[in-house]
Amino acid sequence: MPTIVVDVMPKAELLDPQGKAVAGALSRTGHAAISSVRIGKRFELTVDGPVDDELRASVQQIADEILSNSVIEDVVNIDFGDAEPAADASTEA
Amino acid sequence: MPTIVVDVMPKAELLDPQGKAVAGALSRTGHAAISSVRIGKRFELTVDGPVDDELRASVQQIADEILSNSVIEDVVNIDFGDAEPAADASTEA
Numbered sequence: 001m002p003t004i005v006v007d008v009m010p011k012a013e014l015l016d017p018q019g020k021a022v023a024g025a026l027s028r029t030g031h032a033a034i035s036s037v038r039i040g041k042r043f044e045l046t047v048d049g050p051v052d053d054e055l056r057a058s059v060q061q062i063a064d065e066i067l068s069n070s071v072i073e074d075v076v077n078i079d080f081g082d083a084e085p086a087a088d089a090s091t092e093a
Numbered sequence: 094m095p096t097i098v099v100d101v102m103p104k105a106e107l108l109d110p111q112g113k114a115v116a117g118a119l120s121r122t123g124h125a126a127i128s129s130v131r132i133g134k135r136f137e138l139t140v141d142g143p144v145d146d147e148l149r150a151s152v153q154q155i156a157d158e159i160l161s162n163s164v165i166e167d168v169v170n171i172d173f174g175d176a177e178p179a180a181d182a183s184t185e186a
Contacts, residue, residue, distance in 0.1 A: 001128065007135050022136070022160070031155060033148055035094065036139040042100050043115070046129040055126055062124060067115070 002051050004059055007077040008068045009040035040076070043067050051080050095144050097152055100170040101161045102133035133169070136160050144173050 010016045016038050023037040045062075047055060063075045103109045109131050116130040138155075140148060156168045 009135065009137065019136075025159065026155065029159070031151060033140050033142060033151065034138050034155070035141045038137045038139075040135045040137070042102065042133045042135040043112075044102065044131045044133070045127050046131075047126050048128045049126060058124060058126065062119065062127070066118065066122070 002047050002081050004045045004047060004051070004081055005077070005079040006043040006045065006059070006063045006067055006075060007040060007079075008043070008063070008073050009038060009076045011072055011074055014072055040073070041067075051082075056080060095140050095174050097138045097140060097144070097174055098170070098172040099136040099138065099152070099156045099160055099168060100133060100172075101136070101156070101166050102131060102169045104165055104167055107165055133166070134160075144175065149173060 019038040026034045068075050112131040119127045161168050
């Protein structure tokens with residue numbers, strides 16, 4: 001079944017204290033090359049049936065209205081899975 | 094400055110109640126085409142300087158040890174922002 005990936009990030013002008021905390025932890029643990037971190041959300045939507053134009057419009061609307069809060073977040077990417085299938089990285093046997 | 098994207102998802106065998114809640118909300122609002130939702134994290138790391146092999150190894154280690162909890166999460170993708178996508182970024186021994 002196709003998997004659609006929606007990426008949501010906090011708006012650039014907002015502080016993102018969670019990202020700042022991680023950046024501080026990286027700095028304290030000697031990873032000085034990383035100058036800043038921002039943390040957003042990645043949604044994997046599994047769909048029944050084909051990814052047609054109607055579904056694309058529907059997912060765009062879902063991303064804008066349900067998965068993200070447009071006051072503080074931006075939908076930065078929607079990957080309809082045309083090129084790459086969903087990575088299933090279960091590594092433990 | 095280069096931006097490296099690290100995607101972390103809950104392991105496939107875990108329940109992800111947050112994703113289930115969103116899937117239920119989509120179903121109730123008439124978006125029946127979406128059969129399941131899983132919610133993970135997207136980290137954007139801004140780095141000073143070039144993305145060389147040393148930095149790649151460092152980011153791989155950061156992703157595995159700091160950005161993800163390997164008990165419940167998988168690092169599904171690391172995008173170093175250059176032309177070639179990290180196709181086999183999910184290589185854990």
